[in-house]
Amino acid sequence: xxxxxxxxxxxxxxxxxxxxxxxxxxxxxxxxxxxxxxxxxxxxxxxxxxxxxxxxxxxxxxxxxxxxxxxxxxxxxxxxxxxxxxxxxxxxxxxxxxxxxxxxxxxxxxxxxxxxxxxxxxxxxxxx
Numbered sequence: 001x002x003x004x005x006x007x008x009x010x011x012x013x014x015x016x017x018x019x020x021x022x023x024x025x026x027x028x029x030x031x032x033x034x035x036x037x038x039x040x041x042x043x044x045x046x047x048x049x050x051x052x053x054x055x056x057x058x059x060x061x062x063x064x065x066x067x068x069x070x071x072x073x074x075x076x077x078x079x080x081x082x083x084x085x086x087x088x089x090x091x092x093x094x095x096x097x098x099x100x101x102x103x104x105x106x107x108x109x110x111x112x113x114x115x116x117x118x119x120x121x122x123x124x125x126x127x128x
Contacts, residue, residue, distance in 0.1 A: 003037035010041050010049065010071070019072060023079030030090050033058060041071070051078050055086075062086060 003024055005012055020039060027034065035056040042050045050067040051074045064081040066074040 003039060005039045005041065007041040009043045012041065016041075016071065016075070019075050023075060023082070026079065027055075027082060027086055030086050032086065032090055049074055051075060053078055053082060055082065057089060060089060062089070 003020070005017065005020065024034075024037060035058070037055045038053070040052045042052075044050065044067075048067055048069060049071045050065065051071070052065045053063070055062040062082060062085045064078050064085065066078040066081065068074040068077070
């Protein structure tokens with residue numbers, strides 16, 4: 001997967017690039033087309049590194065921000081955040097179609113469930 005890295009005040013080294021590539025490769029297992037993934041790395045006045053990632057999806061966008069003194073730990077946290085968001089995105093879109101899919105697969109049948117019938121004499125009306 002190709003992704004764009006923009007860095008301000010920090011040189012992107014090969015190990016940083018490999019770690020980001022590994023995190024993005026982990027996201028590919030969701031089989032959702034990711035459009036124009038972009039990572040921005042900045043450094044604060046207090047030597048706090050901030051890493052931001054944005055990924056456009058067919059019906060939305062993922063945004064995640066992580067910061068810390070250790071850039072590699074921030075990349076790990078960023079990957080976890082993106083993974084949670086992408087999992088939520090994939091589950092949301094599959095949930096809308098799950099009823100039809102389960103019915104077609106035979107998990108849900110069109111048969112009616114048995115209903116216990118109660119006569120009028122057995123019913124009690126609640127008074128308000």
